[in-house]
Amino acid sequence: MIRVAINGYGTIGKRVADAVREQPDMEVVGVAKTSPNFEAVRAVEKGYDLYAAIEDRAGKFADADIETAGLVDELVAQSDVVVDATPSGIGAENKAMYDEYETPALYQGGESADVADVSFNARSNYDKARGADHVRVVSCNTTGLSRLLAPLDEEYGVEKARVTLVRRGGDPSQTGRGPINDILPNPITLPSHHGPDVKTIFPEIDIDTLGLKVPATLMHMHSVNVTLETAPDADEVLDLLEGESRIFCIPPEFDIDGTGQLKEYAKDLGRPRGDIWENALWSESITMEGNDFYCFQAIHQESDVVSENVDAIRAVTGSADAEESVQTTNDALGI
Amino acid sequence: MIRVAINGYGTIGKRVADAVREQPDMEVVGVAKTSPNFEAVRAVEKGYDLYAAIEDRAGKFADADIETAGLVDELVAQSDVVVDATPSGIGAENKAMYDEYETPALYQGGESADVADVSFNARSNYDKARGADHVRVVSCNTTGLSRLLAPLDEEYGVEKARVTLVRRGGDPSQTGRGPINDILPNPITLPSHHGPDVKTIFPEIDIDTLGLKVPATLMHMHSVNVTLETAPDADEVLDLLEGESRIFCIPPEFDIDGTGQLKEYAKDLGRPRGDIWENALWSESITMEGNDFYCFQAIHQESDVVSENVDAIRAVTGSADAEESVQTTNDALGI
Structure with missing residues (x-):
């Protein structure tokens, strides 16, 4: 032991x-x-x-x-x-x-x-x-990005990643934090620390990140663009990501519209504290435009x-x- | 008359x-x-x-x-x-x-x-x-994007634009709208209508847009990436955008951290209803990484x-x- x-x-x-x-x-x-x-x-x-x-x-x-x-x-x-x-x-x-x-x-x-x-x-x-x-x-966000970039890089090669991180202002128990009714570029200057932090895991990957803070507490949200070295179909990429044990590809039929319903689902599963250890990635959001991959994924800052x-x-x-x-x-x- | x-x-x-x-x-x-x-x-x-x-x-x-x-x-x-x-x-x-x-x-x-x-x-x-x-x-968002893309395209040429629109859930007076404490990919599928809408103004521009909704009412926020055909310095791009009458390049010394302070500034100016007719673009956020231009801009949905x-x-x-x-x-x- x-x-x-x-x-x-x-x-x-x-x-x-x-x-x-x-x-x-x-x-x-x-x-x-x-x-x-x-x-x-x-x-x-x-x-x-x-x-x-x-x-x-x-x-x-x-x-x-x-x-x-x-x-x-x-x-x-x-x-x-x-x-x-x-x-x-x-x-x-x-x-x-x-x-x-x-x-x-x-x-x-x-x-x-x-x-x-x-x-x-x-x-x-x-x-x-x-x-x-x-x-x-x-960190939670770098963990979430690494889990996504690893299979994409192995399978298709990553030419460049560009990610906007729409971050929760604080955890549900952090009563002193904001913002209230605001959308803050945070930091205002680029890059946010997430890009350099991803490079501690993937020194070779070219990644630019932009951070924001909003009045929400449940999870972070990533708006992800990855320019790949090849141009797979969206369905093929979905298959790849469904094979990752720590990426939960949200089935369209679950009809989950945001982080509130994700947390509700986790509680329904009986997860301790309603935790979501996996990246929660909307299957329907996976899109290929030429070599450009796009998706939305939510990251549970308290548990991933x-x-x-x-x-x-x-x-x-x-x-x-x-x-x-x-x-x-x-x-x-x-x- | x-x-x-x-x-x-x-x-x-x-x-x-x-x-x-x-x-x-x-x-x-x-x-x-x-x-x-x-x-x-x-x-x-x-x-x-x-x-x-x-x-x-x-x-x-x-x-x-x-x-x-x-x-x-x-x-x-x-x-x-x-x-x-x-x-x-x-x-x-x-x-x-x-x-x-x-x-x-x-x-x-x-x-x-x-x-x-x-x-x-x-x-x-x-x-x-x-x-x-x-x-x-x-629309307000397409107006804001067009004002930004026009000078960039004329001066440097736009190879591709990728924009994440972090949208206010409703206007301050729309009491029945949400979300509350949530971050919603909206729509979950790509593209949001903004990309195709920009093409009604710029049929030739290659643009992918992702939309989100958050619990805020004051203004929309754009996280903008534009891959240019050339690679100007960030300072040069700032000069260009400062020359646009309907883009307000927020001076760093104003110390404006988000949409709340922007609206406060507009009210201090005596603007009717606190309106902000211009794109409000953070000068400090203007960044060039190779040919990739980045910035944050806020859009006042009620007035632009x-x-x-x-x-x-x-x-x-x-x-x-x-x-x-x-x-x-x-x-x-x-x-």
């Missing part, structure tokens, strides 16, 4: 903990958190050993009557891998601690690429993370990297190859 | 009436409306002769104590041009009446292109509307076609050439 520590128990951390617990070859040693709140209460209720992330704040948990098992460095010391799911920038600060205990670490996409030896997407470059000490699982973190754990521990790992993860989660 | 009738006194009609009234060479003979409401009250208060649009509903205005000057056919009979600003599809039904009185008619972009002899954008094809009996002023309707009136009556008309319109409105 691979012994996994989760440092940071917020949106991503709690989901990764639950996903790791479902794996046949992994166990959660414990989870670490900085402050008591409902998520800390639920962590203990779910049977996770809870560690205080920063020593001088440890008193807060006792004050809140929440039992802790120790401090985060004790958790890291006894684990085979640590998944750092702390807020952007904190992962880099934690790196020295992971090195001190010689525990390989996974970081999230909010960290800059240079925090890690390799940026990771299971579909695209699993083998590069084998044996690495520091691996960054790329969860399966990637699980695979990255196997990659750094060298316990499975890409195909085995993805299959095991998918089977355990029900993807 | 060109005697102008306005049939339909809603979002577009009332703005066109006010804009026509400001012109030195035009007068508003009257405005026509189907039902009494606050806009009908304001029309009378502003001194417009109000005509009932459909005979069998005329009684409603008397019931509401709103004075009418007659029925719409009387208005059409005594006018040199009629601007049809009725809801989509009604313009086509009105066409026979305009023919009966031999009054040249302008239609709005909600009508299908075949209602008219020519689809019109002042910057792009003014002369085609000279002397025409039926002219369609293209107003100046185009005024110019189309001069075009069909043959009373000015394009340059004279645009200059006169701009001066009168304060563009």
